[in-house]
Amino acid sequence: MTRHKQWIAVTLLIASAVFALRLSLVQPALPTVSDQLWAVYFGSGTDSYLVPELRFGMPTINSRLQALVTGPRLKGLKPVFPPGTRVISYQIEGNLILVNFNKALMENHPGGSASELVTVYGLVNTLTEDPSLDYVQILIEGRRVDTIAGHVDVSLPLRRDESSIGAR
Amino acid sequence: MGKSGLILVFVLSAVLTALLVPSMEVEASFRFYVGSREVDLQESLVVNGNILIPVSVLEHDMGAEVESNLDSGEITIKFPMYTITGKTGTSRVLVNGEEQAMSVAPQLSHGEIMVPLRYIVDLLGLRLNFDPAQAILYVVLTEEMADWIASRYESEPVSLQLPDFLDPDLEFSDVSGIPLLNEVVFLGGSRSRVFIDIQGFPAYKSFLLTNPDRMVIDLTDVDWEEPITEQAIDDPIVKRIRGARFDERTIRLVIELNRATDYQINRWPEGGLEVEFNYQMGDIGYYRDDGQNPRIWFYANEQPVFRVQVLPSPIRLVLDFQNTTLLEGAREIQVGDPPLRAIRISQNSPSVARVVLDLDGPMIPVGVEEIDGRYEIVLFEGTEEEYQAKLALETAEPVELYPVIPTDIEIDDSLPLAHRIITVDPGHGGSDPGTIGNVLGVFEKDVVLPIGLELGRLLEENGAIVVYTRNEDRYVSHFDRAPIANMVNAEVLISIHANSYEGTSAKGVETLYNPLYLENFRFAQTVQTELVSHLGAKDRGVRPRTDLQVLNHTDMPAVLVEVGFVSNPEEEALLNDPDYQVKIAEGLLYGILTFFRNYR
Numbered sequence: 001m002t003r004h005k006q007w008i009a010v011t012l013l014i015a016s017a018v019f020a021l022r023l024s025l026v027q028p029a030l031p032t033v034s035d036q037l038w039a040v041y042f043g044s045g046t047d048s049y050l051v052p053e054l055r056f057g058m059p060t061i062n063s064r065l066q067a068l069v070t071g072p073r074l075k076g077l078k079p080v081f082p083p084g085t086r087v088i089s090y091q092i093e094g095n096l097i098l099v100n101f102n103k104a105l106m107e108n109h110p111g112g113s114a115s116e117l118v119t120v121y122g123l124v125n126t127l128t129e130d131p132s133l134d135y136v137q138i139l140i141e142g143r144r145v146d147t148i149a150g151h152v153d154v155s156l157p158l159r160r161d162e163s164s165i166g167a168r
Numbered sequence: 169m170g171k172s173g174l175i176l177v178f179v180l181s182a183v184l185t186a187l188l189v190p191s192m193e194v195e196a197s198f199r200f201y202v203g204s205r206e207v208d209l210q211e212s213l214v215v216n217g218n219i220l221i222p223v224s225v226l227e228h229d230m231g232a233e234v235e236s237n238l239d240s241g242e243i244t245i246k247f248p249m250y251t252i253t254g255k256t257g258t259s260r261v262l263v264n265g266e267e268q269a270m271s272v273a274p275q276l277s278h279g280e281i282m283v284p285l286r287y288i289v290d291l292l293g294l295r296l297n298f299d300p301a302q303a304i305l306y307v308v309l310t311e312e313m314a315d316w317i318a319s320r321y322e323s324e325p326v327s328l329q330l331p332d333f334l335d336p337d338l339e340f341s342d343v344s345g346i347p348l349l350n351e352v353v354f355l356g357g358s359r360s361r362v363f364i365d366i367q368g369f370p371a372y373k374s375f376l377l378t379n380p381d382r383m384v385i386d387l388t389d390v391d392w393e394e395p396i397t398e399q400a401i402d403d404p405i406v407k408r409i410r411g412a413r414f415d416e417r418t419i420r421l422v423i424e425l426n427r428a429t430d431y432q433i434n435r436w437p438e439g440g441l442e443v444e445f446n447y448q449m450g451d452i453g454y455y456r457d458d459g460q461n462p463r464i465w466f467y468a469n470e471q472p473v474f475r476v477q478v479l480p481s482p483i484r485l486v487l488d489f490q491n492t493t494l495l496e497g498a499r500e501i502q503v504g505d506p507p508l509r510a511i512r513i514s515q516n517s518p519s520v521a522r523v524v525l526d527l528d529g530p531m532i533p534v535g536v537e538e539i540d541g542r543y544e545i546v547l548f549e550g551t552e553e554e555y556q557a558k559l560a561l562e563t564a565e566p567v568e569l570y571p572v573i574p575t576d577i578e579i580d581d582s583l584p585l586a587h588r589i590i591t592v593d594p595g596h597g598g599s600d601p602g603t604i605g606n607v608l609g610v611f612e613k614d615v616v617l618p619i620g621l622e623l624g625r626l627l628e629e630n631g632a633i634v635v636y637t638r639n640e641d642r643y644v645s646h647f648d649r650a651p652i653a654n655m656v657n658a659e660v661l662i663s664i665h666a667n668s669y670e671g672t673s674a675k676g677v678e679t680l681y682n683p684l685y686l687e688n689f690r691f692a693q694t695v696q697t698e699l700v701s702h703l704g705a706k707d708r709g710v711r712p713r714t715d716l717q718v719l720n721h722t723d724m725p726a727v728l729v730e731v732g733f734v735s736n737p738e739e740e741a742l743l744n745d746p747d748y749q750v751k752i753a754e755g756l757l758y759g760i761l762t763f764f765r766n767y768r
């Protein structure tokens with residue numbers, strides 16, 4: 001079993017445990033339509049790929065962004081944003097979402113292409129889980145920037161990148 | 169950053185626009201009315217300027233009977249007068265049994281079959297209007313159609329009457345359907361620009377014809393309300409503009425020219441195409457100014473951009489003027505003013521005019537001035553290093569130079585990399601420290617520079633000509649690095665970086681490449697293998713990326729090597745060790761040597 005599969009197994013296990021608990025303690029009735037599973041992507045342990053952490057409820061853009069800013073609940077997963085990162089605002093234009101961050105995303109970024117890729121695609125892949133969104137444009141205090149840490153070109157809207165998910 | 173930066177920004181914004189305009193599928197955001205009633209479209213697509221709506225809207229709001237099979241994609245739409253049968257993926261449909269073509273094919277989206285609205289509206293003899301101020305798209309019904317719809321849905325009456333905020337006579341025809349060619353405008357200017365005012369970005373073909381010289385643009389799937397009027401133009405390049413329908417699908421625009429010249433076609437962000445003709449380069453000559461500086465002068469309608477190359481043995485300085493047409497053809501001027509022997513001028517390709525200076529000693533361009541309506545390239549007798557040294561004496565201000573490859577080195581032809589031009593790119597630098605180590609606080613920029621310089625030294629020992637993107641602690645934008653390698657016609661670019669990841673456990677070597685070209689993969693694989701085996705480091709493999717600034721704009725195989733993690737305390741200490749830095753440089757050298765041996 002690859003590490004990737006282990007992660008998914010662990011995540012699913014915890015998710016189903018939470019699900020079961022929720023069913024038995026909080027809602028004895030059948031799950032409602034709002035009991036929906038959704039994924040937020042964080043960095044894996046050492047191979048710097050993205051791993052989905054599953055959440056319950058009706059995801060909104062707000063809750064997806066909030067989950068990213070708050071960071072992973074599972075031990076062993078790594079946050080994708082550096083400390084101090086805040087989302088100032090976002091705006092949806094058709095299938096494009098513009099997400100406006102404070103400067104901490106750049107200034108506090110540790111650098112290195114491995115962590116930069118996790119930052120960028122943790123955001124893009126989490127938001128494009130929403131089927132109506134295909135593109136994510138990162139803004140820093142309302143402006144487009146060339147790059148967050150010197151490698152990935154973020155001057156243009158980015159598409160989902162499946163190759164960042166999982167592990168080797 | 170300067171001019172190249174500006175151009176880059178322009179290109180980027182053009183690309184961004186291209187992403188957002190309907191050359192691909194985009195979601196439309198507007199309200200939609202059928203007669204008096206607002207309809208929730210749920211979903212709509214814009215494909216090549218055509219709005220597609222779900223067939224369920226035809227069924228529930230426009231009175232059609234619809235039968236659709238989501239598996240086969242087959243669909244039948246029945247209106248009182250017309251029965252349309254079609255299939256997703258093909259624009260051919262049968263209307264009352266007769267074959268017709270829709271402007272775009274119906275397609276499946278989120279479990280719904282989508283059809284082009286304009287086609288349906290035209291078929292039914294209705295009108296489709298758009299009010300851009302209110303962003304409302306609306307169908308103006310006929311009495312017959314309004315009655316029919318009203319009879320179909322008794323509970324929700326529909327009438328012919330539009331809401332009073334919508335103007336029944338408004339015409340705004342570019343919402344969907346075939347783009348309209350409005351007019352062709354001669355903008356002039358020094359490059360004799362011609363603007364083709366058309367909605368959106370139609371497909372086109374363009375080419376030059378001779379006897380008489382003319383440039384032709386065939387616009388595909390474009391219509392006009394009335395033919396454009398023929399225009400005679402008083403201009404050095406453009407003589408006349410005319411247009412005619414070439415065949416059912418094509419409008420042909422012909423720009424008659426006073427002389428043959430290449431051109432570029434630019435898309436305007438708001439839609440429309442602009443033809444821009446080449447810079448026109450006239451007489452060329454040589455003299456020495458009052459300060460005895462050699463100068464090449466030339467006449468041109470505007471100052472073209474040129475690329476500089478220095479070729480060794482015999483020494484030549486090559487100036488490639490981009491998007492430039494020579495007015496007087498190829499020629500050679502004997503100068504005989506040492507070190508300049510002769511100037512050779514030729515049209516190297518339709519878009520490049522090449523000026524070659526045959527030299528006995530090194531000479532580099534150091535500036536361009538516009539004097540008395542002509543342009544003058546100021547030359548310096550010596551190498552770039554000598555020029556920099558002279559400047560350093562004269563002024564403390566650093567001056568940006570065209571990167572020039574060294575000419576004053578003797579190279580042994582038997583060496584494995586003899587005369588190979590290699591760009592070494594130590595990442596970050598100056599105000600950009602790159603990533604910072606966890607324990608020692610090592611700066612990435614301070615690790616990759618000595619590795620890069622040592623690699624350069626080793627490459628030169630093997631006969632290569634090394635061009636650095638930076639050879640000191642200096643800030644160079646990562647966007648400007650590929651252009652440096654391109655300008656000197658480097659055969660490979662190797663970008664050296666150190667990595668970082670949350671926590672301390674990540675470690676090892678990783679090589680990133682752009683998978684667009686096989687050569688990049690081969691280069692990445694070779695460098696990764698040699699470096700990992702020479703260092704005995706953890707092999708994190710090669711990683712295809714299409715989004716890295718440094719790798720995306722090179723004309724040659726390029727890799728970005730992450731030589732280790734400064735976030736890992738052991739690797740941080742190693743990366744900080746000069747002996748280990750040399751070892752990394754050796755590993756990279758072996759990778760480059762193997763790549764050239766196997767694939768070059």
